[in-house]
Amino acid sequence: MHRLALLALIVCSAATAAACSDSDTATSPSNLPVVFSAVLRPANEVPPVSNAESTGVGAVQITFNLTRDASGAITGGTADFYFQASGFPGDTAVQGSHIHPGVAGVNGPVIIGASLTAANRRALENGMIEYRETGIVMSAANAAAVVANPSAFYFNIHSPLNPGGFARGQLQRVQ
Numbered sequence: 257m258h259r260l261a262l263l264a265l266i267v268c269s270a271a272t273a274a275a276c277s278d279s280d281t282a283t284s285p286s287n288l289p290v291v292f293s294a295v296l297r298p299a300n301e302v303p304p305v306s307n308a309e310s311t312g313v314g315a316v317q318i319t320f321n322l323t324r325d326a327s328g329a330i331t332g333g334t335a336d337f338y339f340q341a342s343g344f345p346g347d348t349a350v351q352g353s354h355i356h357p358g359v360a361g362v363n364g365p366v367i368i369g370a371s372l373t374a375a376n377r378r379a380l381e382n383g384m385i386e387y388r389e390t391g392i393v394m395s396a397a398n399a400a401a402v403v404a405n406p407s408a409f410y411f412n413i414h415s416p417l418n419p420g421g422f423a424r425g426q427l428q429r430v431q
Contacts, residue, residue, distance in 0.1 A: 294425030314341030352414035
């Protein structure tokens with residue numbers, strides 16, 4: 257059942273991508289939110305996860321709600337994160353979820369992150385986690401960089417067993 261919900265999130269993201277055009281340019285910026293998605297896999301981490309948390313899969317949808325000036329330049333905004341993960345050990349806890357700069361195979365620092373921490377972590381329930389956080393403040397520079405080249409950024413989730421991340425995926429724009 258949980259894998260069906262995860263698959264539905266991935267299919268909806270792909271359908272949205274096929275139906276939307278990328279009309280967000282400096283000369284004609286869209287007032288719509290900008291949406292990204294990624295499939296999260298332990299094998300995508302650098303180095304790949306090979307311990308007990310190597311068995312699951314996840315998906316994320318990230319929405320940027322941007323503010324722009326009269327010329328269309330991004331001046332700021334907020335991010336909303338929604339992710340699901342399943343198939344990981346029952347004692348897995350998510351203690352971080354972030355966007356980092358880095359193409360596939362390259363690690364980078366956190367530039368946009370949710371409020372999950374070691375002190376504020378979320379445990380899997382029945383082998384699955386579903387997490388949503390809205391209104392994550394981000395800088396104009398970080399927002400503009402992700403919008404300009406999403407595949408140069410990745411999202412991952414972190415656990416006590418894998419503090420560097422246990423599931424990762426490169427961003428792709430879907431709206």
